[in-house]
Amino acid sequence: MSLRLRLLLTLGLTLSLLWGSAAAWLMQDLENKVVETLDQRLAQSARMVAGLMLQLPPEVWEQADQRALSIPPIEGLACQVHSPRGEIMARTHTDMEQVLMPGERGHAYREEGGMTWRVFTYERGGLTITTADRMDERDILLGDVIRVAVVPFIVALVGSLGVVWLVLWRGLAPLTRLRESLSRRHPDALAPVTTYGMPREIRPLIDTLNGLLSRVQQTIVREQRFTNDAAHELRTPLTAIKTHLQVAKRVEGQAAIASVKQAEEGVVRLSRTLNQLLTLARVEGHLRFDDGEESDVADIATCAIGDTNVDANQRFVLPERWPQAILHMPRELAITALRNLLDNALRHGPENKPVTLSAYWLETEQSVAFCVQDQGAGVSSEVLKQLPQRFWRASKEQGSGLGLAIVVAIAERFGGRVAFSSHAGEGLSVEFIVPATASE
Numbered sequence: 001m002s003l004r005l006r007l008l009l010t011l012g013l014t015l016s017l018l019w020g021s022a023a024a025w026l027m028q029d030l031e032n033k034v035v036e037t038l039d040q041r042l043a044q045s046a047r048m049v050a051g052l053m054l055q056l057p058p059e060v061w062e063q064a065d066q067r068a069l070s071i072p073p074i075e076g077l078a079c080q081v082h083s084p085r086g087e088i089m090a091r092t093h094t095d096m097e098q099v100l101m102p103g104e105r106g107h108a109y110r111e112e113g114g115m116t117w118r119v120f121t122y123e124r125g126g127l128t129i130t131t132a133d134r135m136d137e138r139d140i141l142l143g144d145v146i147r148v149a150v151v152p153f154i155v156a157l158v159g160s161l162g163v164v165w166l167v168l169w170r171g172l173a174p175l176t177r178l179r180e181s182l183s184r185r186h187p188d189a190l191a192p193v194t195t196y197g198m199p200r201e202i203r204p205l206i207d208t209l210n211g212l213l214s215r216v217q218q219t220i221v222r223e224q225r226f227t228n229d230a231a232h233e234l235r236t237p238l239t240a241i242k243t244h245l246q247v248a249k250r251v252e253g254q255a256a257i258a259s260v261k262q263a264e265e266g267v268v269r270l271s272r273t274l275n276q277l278l279t280l281a282r283v284e285g286h287l288r289f290d291d292g293e294e295s296d297v298a299d300i301a302t303c304a305i306g307d308t309n310v311d312a313n314q315r316f317v318l319p320e321r322w323p324q325a326i327l328h329m330p331r332e333l334a335i336t337a338l339r340n341l342l343d344n345a346l347r348h349g350p351e352n353k354p355v356t357l358s359a360y361w362l363e364t365e366q367s368v369a370f371c372v373q374d375q376g377a378g379v380s381s382e383v384l385k386q387l388p389q390r391f392w393r394a395s396k397e398q399g400s401g402l403g404l405a406i407v408v409a410i411a412e413r414f415g416g417r418v419a420f421s422s423h424a425g426e427g428l429s430v431e432f433i434v435p436a437t438a439s440e
Helices: 003-054 058-068 135-171 174-181 203-251 254-284 297-307 331-348 381-386 401-413
Strands: 078-082 088-091 106-112 113-126 127-134 325-327 355-362 367-373 417-424 425-437
Touching: 003 078, 003 088, 003 106, 003 113, 003 127, 003 135, 088 203, 113 135, 127 135, 135 174, 203 254, 254 331, 254 401, 297 325, 297 331, 297 355, 331 355, 331 367, 331 425, 355 425, 381 417, 401 417, 401 425
Parallel strands: none
Antiparallel strands: 078 088, 078 127, 106 113, 113 127, 325 425, 355 367, 367 425, 417 425
């Protein structure tokens, strides 16, 4: 069901209910007023007849005792006057004695010959006056009154529905134009949607849509760049492996063995690159990581150092005590991030100097900061800005961006951050800051 039809039905039913309730209330009140007015007419007629009869001279009264007087009929009314002795003194109809018989004072209903009458009995000066009118004539009059009152309600309701339909049609026309504009767009067109001529209430929707289009465009560009850079990253070790295998075919002895060994090193490098690419894709793709184990700081550091496959006592300077805290991050990703930082420091720092690994608790941020520092010559401020960029290539001394980009992606996904700093003579220092809960 379209929005226009849904709004039309909702407003139409609401208006119908409101107008119908008002009409029913008015009709009920109108019917009561009409009945009350007709009853008052009956009573006034009886009082008028009583006043006229009391003004008659005595000789007329004596004549009335012998023979009933004839009262000129009043349209829609019947009347009969009884003397104090019960004789009929005057009447409008000779065939309605049963209907006009004296009864209890006030209004009442009587039936005769399948006809219902509304009767009023009044006593004054010893006279009993009874007036009556037919209910079918009352019903006809009441029906005419209600019909005259209902027709304006119906016309107003129909007119209101027409106005509502017109207002909805014109009011939702911008949405129709927006829908038609989007339906005519090419699938590759991600340019922002114009807000010209759009109502103020629709502009937040268009702004949100434009934000979505912008993010989609950025994602497509990022993925295209990722594909291009990944292909370029993988092509280098593949080319090296192919070259070394071709050399191994053409030479013999130690030269062939050395070429095969270098090809194997290329395979290891290719495998490591593939693993990094898969990890980066999983982290940036927001796949779920849930290994069911707590990320204890000491355990994360121990596992990450073990994954480097180097002698920890010779290559690392470690703290005497690790912070007692649990990281708000899956254990698998925490180990991966810290291992990448250690591998980067080992590969690009001096081989004869150790890598310093420390961790400390940040009370203000409720986080744990891992700090990895090599003892190299450091990097320039320009290179420092490029380090976390994916597939950024640098010299052996300056490092590579893929492993560090994974660390940044992991930290940002779980509310952390990565800070880089470099000072002359102190090498490159990287802080991996992760939200955590103190376990002490």
